Amino acid sequence: MKTIALVFLSLFLTKSCQNKKELVENAQAIEATKIEENKTEMPENKVQTGTKVEYEATSRGFFSKIIFENNQITIASDRNNPEKVTVVMLTKEDVSEISNLIKAVNLDELPNLKAPSEARTYDGAPHANLTITSNGTVYTGAGFDAGNPPSDIAKLVSKLVSYSEKK
Template structure:
Protein backbone atom coordinates (compact mmCIF):
# COMPACT_ATOMS: atom_id res chain seq x y z
CA UNK A 1 0.00 0.00 0.00
CA UNK A 2 2.87 2.37 0.82
CA UNK A 3 4.47 1.59 -2.52
CA UNK A 4 1.29 2.42 -4.43
CA UNK A 5 0.89 5.68 -2.51
CA UNK A 6 4.54 6.59 -3.20
CA UNK A 7 4.17 5.93 -6.94
CA UNK A 8 0.94 7.94 -7.11
CA UNK A 9 2.50 10.86 -5.22
CA UNK A 10 5.57 10.83 -7.48
CA UNK A 11 3.44 10.97 -10.63
CA UNK A 12 1.27 13.72 -9.18
CA UNK A 13 4.24 15.91 -8.25
CA UNK A 14 5.90 15.40 -11.62
CA UNK A 15 2.79 16.53 -13.49
CA UNK A 16 2.38 19.46 -11.11
CA UNK A 17 5.90 20.75 -11.83
CA UNK A 18 5.44 20.44 -15.60
CA UNK A 19 2.23 22.46 -15.50
CA UNK A 20 3.94 25.32 -13.64
CA UNK A 21 6.76 25.37 -16.17
CA UNK A 22 4.31 25.70 -19.08
CA UNK A 23 2.54 28.59 -17.38
CA UNK A 24 5.82 30.45 -16.84
CA UNK A 25 7.01 29.96 -20.43
CA UNK A 26 3.74 31.14 -21.96
CA UNK A 27 3.06 34.00 -19.54
CA UNK A 28 2.29 37.35 -21.17
CA UNK A 29 4.61 40.30 -20.88
CA UNK A 30 3.23 42.81 -18.40
CA UNK A 31 4.12 46.17 -19.88
CA UNK A 32 4.27 47.58 -23.39
CA UNK A 33 5.80 50.90 -24.30
CA UNK A 34 6.18 52.54 -27.64
CA UNK A 35 9.24 54.22 -29.00
CA UNK A 36 9.61 56.85 -31.64
CA UNK A 37 12.58 57.04 -33.95
CA UNK A 38 14.41 60.30 -33.15
CA UNK A 39 15.08 61.12 -36.80
CA UNK A 40 11.45 60.63 -37.92
CA UNK A 41 8.07 61.53 -36.52
CA UNK A 42 6.53 58.17 -37.39
CA UNK A 43 4.06 56.94 -34.80
CA UNK A 44 4.30 53.39 -33.57
CA UNK A 45 1.14 51.58 -32.58
CA UNK A 46 0.90 50.29 -29.05
CA UNK A 47 0.03 46.65 -28.43
CA UNK A 48 -1.77 45.64 -25.27
CA UNK A 49 -0.26 42.76 -23.26
CA UNK A 50 -3.36 40.62 -23.82
CA UNK A 51 -2.74 40.75 -27.59
CA UNK A 52 0.84 39.49 -27.40
CA UNK A 53 1.11 35.81 -28.22
CA UNK A 54 4.07 33.51 -28.45
CA UNK A 55 4.58 33.63 -32.18
CA UNK A 56 6.24 30.92 -34.17
CA UNK A 57 9.75 32.00 -34.95
CA UNK A 58 9.92 33.64 -38.35
CA UNK A 59 13.38 34.85 -39.14
CA UNK A 60 16.05 35.76 -36.68
CA UNK A 61 16.07 35.98 -32.89
CA UNK A 62 18.82 37.72 -30.95
CA UNK A 63 19.26 37.29 -27.20
CA UNK A 64 21.70 39.34 -25.13
CA UNK A 65 22.08 38.38 -21.48
CA UNK A 66 24.25 40.01 -18.83
CA UNK A 67 24.36 38.58 -15.33
CA UNK A 68 26.28 38.74 -12.08
CA UNK A 69 25.41 38.05 -8.47
CA UNK A 70 23.37 41.23 -8.09
CA UNK A 71 22.54 42.12 -11.69
CA UNK A 72 20.46 40.58 -14.46
CA UNK A 73 19.45 41.88 -17.84
CA UNK A 74 18.08 39.97 -20.80
CA UNK A 75 17.26 41.69 -24.07
CA UNK A 76 15.49 39.75 -26.81
CA UNK A 77 14.98 40.99 -30.37
CA UNK A 78 12.31 39.03 -32.21
CA UNK A 79 9.26 39.76 -34.36
CA UNK A 80 10.05 43.47 -34.82
CA UNK A 81 10.12 44.15 -31.09
CA UNK A 82 12.55 44.12 -28.20
CA UNK A 83 11.71 42.57 -24.85
CA UNK A 84 13.73 43.73 -21.85
CA UNK A 85 13.71 41.57 -18.71
CA UNK A 86 15.54 42.74 -15.60
CA UNK A 87 14.26 40.31 -12.98
CA UNK A 88 15.73 36.81 -13.23
CA UNK A 89 13.09 35.42 -10.84
CA UNK A 90 10.17 36.80 -12.87
CA UNK A 91 11.08 36.49 -16.55
CA UNK A 92 7.46 37.09 -17.53
CA UNK A 93 7.64 40.62 -16.09
CA UNK A 94 9.36 42.37 -18.93
CA UNK A 95 8.98 45.48 -21.00
CA UNK A 96 8.21 45.28 -24.69
CA UNK A 97 9.58 48.01 -26.93
CA UNK A 98 7.85 48.24 -30.30
CA UNK A 99 10.26 49.26 -33.03
CA UNK A 100 9.82 51.42 -36.10
CA UNK A 101 10.70 50.08 -39.55
CA UNK A 102 13.93 52.09 -39.44
CA UNK A 103 14.93 50.59 -36.07
CA UNK A 104 14.23 47.06 -37.31
CA UNK A 105 16.18 47.71 -40.49
CA UNK A 106 19.15 49.06 -38.53
CA UNK A 107 19.22 46.07 -36.17
CA UNK A 108 18.81 43.65 -39.09
CA UNK A 109 21.79 45.22 -40.86
CA UNK A 110 23.88 44.91 -37.69
CA UNK A 111 22.91 41.22 -37.42
CA UNK A 112 23.82 40.62 -41.08
CA UNK A 113 27.26 42.11 -40.40
CA UNK A 114 27.99 39.39 -37.81
CA UNK A 115 29.61 36.22 -39.15
CA UNK A 116 27.46 33.67 -37.35
CA UNK A 117 29.89 30.75 -37.72
CA UNK A 118 32.62 32.79 -36.01
CA UNK A 119 30.43 33.91 -33.08
CA UNK A 120 31.46 31.03 -30.75
CA UNK A 121 35.15 31.73 -31.41
CA UNK A 122 35.18 35.48 -30.72
CA UNK A 123 37.80 36.45 -28.14
CA UNK A 124 36.68 38.80 -25.38
CA UNK A 125 38.86 41.94 -25.13
CA UNK A 126 38.96 41.77 -21.32
CA UNK A 127 38.37 39.20 -18.61
CA UNK A 128 37.04 41.17 -15.64
CA UNK A 129 34.09 38.78 -15.39
CA UNK A 130 36.48 36.09 -14.18
CA UNK A 131 36.95 37.85 -10.84
CA UNK A 132 33.59 39.64 -10.47
CA UNK A 133 34.98 42.85 -11.97
CA UNK A 134 32.17 42.91 -14.54
CA UNK A 135 28.94 41.13 -15.26
CA UNK A 136 29.20 38.11 -17.56
CA UNK A 137 27.48 38.75 -20.90
CA UNK A 138 26.64 36.55 -23.84
CA UNK A 139 25.01 36.94 -27.23
CA UNK A 140 22.96 34.21 -28.90
CA UNK A 141 21.63 34.51 -32.43
CA UNK A 142 19.10 32.04 -33.79
CA UNK A 143 18.82 32.11 -37.56
CA UNK A 144 16.92 29.65 -39.76
CA UNK A 145 16.54 27.26 -36.83
CA UNK A 146 20.27 27.17 -36.04
CA UNK A 147 21.44 28.60 -32.72
CA UNK A 148 24.81 30.39 -32.59
CA UNK A 149 26.06 31.14 -29.07
CA UNK A 150 29.00 33.37 -28.27
CA UNK A 151 31.84 32.44 -25.93
CA UNK A 152 30.99 35.13 -23.38
CA UNK A 153 32.47 38.53 -22.62
CA UNK A 154 32.44 41.33 -20.06
CA UNK A 155 29.22 43.36 -20.05
CA UNK A 156 30.07 46.76 -21.47
CA UNK A 157 33.11 45.46 -23.36
CA UNK A 158 32.02 43.08 -26.17
CA UNK A 159 34.30 41.81 -28.93
CA UNK A 160 34.62 44.34 -31.75
CA UNK A 161 32.78 42.10 -34.25
CA UNK A 162 29.53 42.36 -32.24
CA UNK A 163 30.10 45.65 -30.40
CA UNK A 164 27.69 47.74 -32.51
CA UNK A 165 24.90 45.16 -32.28
CA UNK A 166 25.30 44.75 -28.52
CA UNK A 167 25.39 48.50 -27.88
CA UNK A 168 22.25 49.00 -30.01
CA UNK A 169 20.38 46.31 -28.08
CA UNK A 170 21.51 47.68 -24.72
CA UNK A 171 20.43 51.19 -25.73
CA UNK A 172 16.80 50.03 -25.77
CA UNK A 173 17.03 48.75 -22.21
CA UNK A 174 18.28 52.16 -21.10
CA UNK A 175 15.29 53.94 -22.69
CA UNK A 176 12.73 52.22 -20.49
Protein backbone atom coordinates (compact mmCIF):
# COMPACT_ATOMS: atom_id res chain seq x y z
CA MET A 1 0.00 0.00 0.00
CA LYS A 2 2.84 2.38 0.86
CA THR A 3 4.53 1.56 -2.42
CA ILE A 4 1.41 2.33 -4.44
CA ALA A 5 0.93 5.63 -2.58
CA LEU A 6 4.60 6.52 -3.12
CA VAL A 7 4.43 5.78 -6.88
CA PHE A 8 1.17 7.71 -7.21
CA LEU A 9 2.60 10.70 -5.30
CA SER A 10 5.79 10.68 -7.39
CA LEU A 11 3.81 10.70 -10.64
CA PHE A 12 1.57 13.47 -9.36
CA LEU A 13 4.50 15.68 -8.29
CA THR A 14 6.39 15.08 -11.53
CA LYS A 15 3.36 16.05 -13.58
CA SER A 16 2.82 19.11 -11.37
CA CYS A 17 6.44 20.30 -11.86
CA GLN A 18 6.13 19.88 -15.62
CA ASN A 19 3.00 22.04 -15.65
CA LYS A 20 4.75 24.77 -13.64
CA LYS A 21 7.71 24.67 -16.01
CA GLU A 22 5.37 25.06 -18.98
CA LEU A 23 3.62 27.98 -17.28
CA VAL A 24 6.94 29.75 -16.68
CA GLU A 25 8.03 29.17 -20.29
CA ASN A 26 4.70 30.50 -21.58
CA ALA A 27 4.94 33.60 -19.37
CA GLN A 28 8.47 34.28 -20.61
CA ALA A 29 7.36 33.91 -24.23
CA ILE A 30 4.46 36.34 -23.67
CA GLU A 31 6.78 38.87 -21.99
CA ALA A 32 9.25 38.62 -24.89
CA THR A 33 6.41 39.22 -27.35
CA LYS A 34 5.28 42.32 -25.43
CA ILE A 35 8.82 43.71 -25.45
CA GLU A 36 9.10 43.17 -29.21
CA GLU A 37 5.72 44.88 -29.78
CA ASN A 38 6.83 47.90 -27.72
CA LYS A 39 10.06 48.14 -29.70
CA THR A 40 8.18 48.36 -32.96
CA GLU A 41 5.78 50.99 -31.61
CA MET A 42 8.43 53.39 -30.25
CA PRO A 43 10.41 55.45 -32.75
CA GLU A 44 14.17 55.13 -32.59
CA ASN A 45 14.96 58.85 -32.96
CA LYS A 46 13.51 60.60 -29.92
CA VAL A 47 15.92 63.51 -30.13
CA GLN A 48 13.84 66.44 -28.89
CA THR A 49 10.76 64.58 -27.68
CA GLY A 50 10.22 65.36 -24.04
CA THR A 51 12.72 68.23 -23.85
CA LYS A 52 11.79 70.80 -21.26
CA VAL A 53 13.66 73.97 -20.30
CA GLU A 54 12.87 75.88 -17.11
CA TYR A 55 14.30 79.28 -16.28
CA GLU A 56 13.51 80.73 -12.88
CA ALA A 57 14.58 84.02 -11.34
CA THR A 58 13.63 84.98 -7.79
CA SER A 59 14.34 87.52 -5.11
CA ARG A 60 12.30 88.83 -2.18
CA GLY A 61 10.21 91.06 -4.41
CA PHE A 62 10.59 89.44 -7.81
CA PHE A 63 9.54 86.15 -9.39
CA SER A 64 9.71 84.92 -12.95
CA LYS A 65 9.40 81.37 -14.21
CA ILE A 66 9.60 80.58 -17.92
CA ILE A 67 9.06 77.05 -19.20
CA PHE A 68 9.64 75.86 -22.76
CA GLU A 69 7.83 72.59 -23.45
CA ASN A 70 5.59 71.13 -26.17
CA ASN A 71 6.19 73.97 -28.65
CA GLN A 72 5.02 76.63 -26.22
CA ILE A 73 6.35 79.00 -23.58
CA THR A 74 4.61 79.26 -20.22
CA ILE A 75 5.35 82.39 -18.20
CA ALA A 76 4.52 82.78 -14.52
CA SER A 77 5.22 86.01 -12.66
CA ASP A 78 3.23 85.49 -9.46
CA ARG A 79 4.75 82.96 -7.06
CA ASN A 80 1.63 83.05 -4.86
CA ASN A 81 -0.73 82.24 -7.73
CA PRO A 82 0.84 79.44 -9.83
CA GLU A 83 -2.32 79.07 -11.92
CA LYS A 84 -1.96 82.61 -13.24
CA VAL A 85 0.25 82.05 -16.26
CA THR A 86 0.64 83.34 -19.78
CA VAL A 87 1.01 80.78 -22.55
CA VAL A 88 2.76 81.75 -25.78
CA MET A 89 2.35 79.38 -28.72
CA LEU A 90 5.57 79.27 -30.76
CA THR A 91 6.03 79.23 -34.49
CA LYS A 92 8.07 76.48 -36.13
CA GLU A 93 10.92 78.93 -36.58
CA ASP A 94 10.92 79.83 -32.87
CA VAL A 95 10.86 76.17 -31.84
CA SER A 96 13.69 75.43 -34.25
CA GLU A 97 15.76 78.32 -32.91
CA ILE A 98 15.24 77.32 -29.27
CA SER A 99 15.99 73.66 -30.11
CA ASN A 100 19.26 74.70 -31.76
CA LEU A 101 20.18 76.80 -28.71
CA ILE A 102 19.48 73.80 -26.45
CA LYS A 103 21.61 71.54 -28.63
CA ALA A 104 24.47 74.05 -28.34
CA VAL A 105 24.53 73.61 -24.55
CA ASN A 106 26.76 70.87 -23.15
CA LEU A 107 24.21 69.38 -20.73
CA ASP A 108 26.80 67.44 -18.74
CA GLU A 109 28.68 70.67 -18.02
CA LEU A 110 25.57 72.69 -17.06
CA PRO A 111 26.00 72.13 -13.28
CA ASN A 112 29.66 73.23 -13.51
CA LEU A 113 29.15 76.57 -15.29
CA LYS A 114 30.61 79.46 -13.34
CA ALA A 115 28.50 82.57 -12.94
CA PRO A 116 30.24 85.75 -14.18
CA SER A 117 29.04 87.77 -11.17
CA GLU A 118 27.90 87.17 -7.59
CA ALA A 119 25.42 90.01 -6.97
CA ARG A 120 22.72 87.53 -5.96
CA THR A 121 24.69 86.67 -2.81
CA TYR A 122 24.02 90.11 -1.30
CA ASP A 123 20.57 90.77 -2.85
CA GLY A 124 22.10 92.82 -5.66
CA ALA A 125 20.28 90.75 -8.30
CA PRO A 126 17.60 88.06 -8.39
CA HIS A 127 18.90 84.51 -8.17
CA ALA A 128 18.39 82.67 -11.47
CA ASN A 129 18.71 79.05 -12.49
CA LEU A 130 18.29 77.00 -15.64
CA THR A 131 17.09 73.39 -15.68
CA ILE A 132 16.95 71.28 -18.83
CA THR A 133 15.18 67.93 -18.98
CA SER A 134 16.17 65.86 -22.00
CA ASN A 135 15.25 62.23 -22.66
CA GLY A 136 14.20 61.75 -19.04
CA THR A 137 17.42 63.13 -17.53
CA VAL A 138 17.30 66.38 -15.54
CA TYR A 139 20.28 68.74 -15.82
CA THR A 140 20.25 71.54 -13.27
CA GLY A 141 22.65 74.42 -13.62
CA ALA A 142 24.50 76.25 -10.90
CA GLY A 143 22.82 79.49 -9.95
CA PHE A 144 23.65 82.84 -11.52
CA ASP A 145 22.54 86.45 -11.41
CA ALA A 146 19.40 87.17 -13.40
CA GLY A 147 20.42 89.25 -16.39
CA ASN A 148 24.00 87.96 -16.31
CA PRO A 149 24.08 84.22 -17.13
CA PRO A 150 27.23 82.22 -17.92
CA SER A 151 28.28 82.73 -21.55
CA ASP A 152 27.56 79.09 -22.48
CA ILE A 153 23.84 79.53 -21.82
CA ALA A 154 23.48 83.29 -22.37
CA LYS A 155 21.80 83.04 -25.79
CA LEU A 156 19.28 80.43 -24.59
CA VAL A 157 18.43 82.41 -21.46
CA SER A 158 18.09 85.65 -23.45
CA LYS A 159 15.75 83.99 -25.93
CA LEU A 160 13.54 82.61 -23.13
CA VAL A 161 13.45 85.92 -21.26
CA SER A 162 12.57 87.79 -24.46
CA TYR A 163 9.15 86.09 -24.45
CA SER A 164 8.34 87.40 -20.98
CA GLU A 165 9.26 90.90 -22.10
CA LYS A 166 6.84 90.64 -25.06
CA LYS A 167 3.82 89.79 -22.96
